[in-house]
Amino acid sequence: MTQRGLLIVLSGPSGVGKGTVRAKIFEKSQKFSYSISATTRKKRVGEEDGKDYFFKTREEFEEMINNEDLLEYAEYVGNYYGTPLSYVEEQLANGRDVFLEIEVQGALKVREKMPEGIFIFLTPPNLEELYNRIVCRGTDASDVIEKRMLKAKEELELITLYDYAVVNDQVDEAVRKIEAIIESEHLKVSRVLGTIKKEVED
Ligand code: 5GP
Numbered sequence: 001m002t003q004r005g006l007l008i009v010l011s012g013p014s015g016v017g018k019g020t021v022r023a024k025i026f027e028k029s030q031k032f033s034y035s036i037s038a039t040t041r042k043k044r045v046g047e048e049d050g051k052d053y054f055f056k057t058r059e060e061f062e063e064m065i066n067n068e069d070l071l072e073y074a075e076y077v078g079n080y081y082g083t084p085l086s087y088v089e090e091q092l093a094n095g096r097d098v099f100l101e102i103e104v105q106g107a108l109k110v111r112e113k114m115p116e117g118i119f120i121f122l123t124p125p126n127l128e129e130l131y132n133r134i135v136c137r138g139t140d141a142s143d144v145i146e147k148r149m150l151k152a153k154e155e156l157e158l159i160t161l162y163d164y165a166v167v168n169d170q171v172d173e174a175v176r177k178i179e180a181i182i183e184s185e186h187l188k189v190s191r192v193l194g195t196i197k198k199e200v201e202d
Contacts, residue, residue: 002095003195006185007088007114008032009100010178011107012122013152014076015134017168021122022101024175032099033091038064041079044139054084072102072109077147081106097182104155111161118185120178121162124152125169 038054040061049055061080073082091098124130168174
């Protein structure tokens with residue numbers, strides 16, 4: 001029987017660089033499956049439907065909620081974001097590690113449903129740096145930036161509910177640390193034991 005994959009949840013405040021870190025991890029290796037989220041937010045320049053997100057209307061998204069098609073969802077700065085459940089289940093069952101890159105409320109909901117996941121909180125070096133990153137990105141109007149900053153302060157307080165904290169000061173360093181976390185999780189005796197026992201029995 002294939003050993004179930006690991007569910008890796010990368011979370012943290014908006015603007016902390018989750019997207020950049022995740023893109024770098026996927027650039028380096030094909031060993032993880034990335035769960036593409038559904039959202040009702042407008043597509044940004046350069047984004048593609050089915051690659052960056054599944055872009056949905058509010059009605060379509062609410063239908064997914066009602067049909068229980070989502071592992072989790074959250075309303076974030078006026079839009080819905082959610083993780084399609086079937087893809088995650090299918091990949092884990094096939095022994096693939098699945099990577100979610102989601103905001104904090106959603107990550108906490110995943111923790112309730114799949115506590116065996118690995119929950120990694122990416123933090124900014126400080127709040128001033130976070131503000132600069134959101135402004136420099138140039139994709140949000142000033143009222144949205146204010147909302148994102150307020151939210152970020154609330155989210156930082158939830159760090160204690162995670163398994164690991166990684167400071168995103170230098171992207172390459174953050175990537176290296178996340179890869180090291182995943183590798184050591186794979187080596188946990190509780191995970192390895194099943195395989196060894198099976199070999200001894202065979
Ligand atoms: P953005 O609008 O900048 O693409 O994303 C806003 C926030 O939503 C980011 O923190 C991003 O990680 C988060 N996000 C993206 N997909 C999901 C999802 O499926 N569920 C939840 N809860 N958050 C998500």
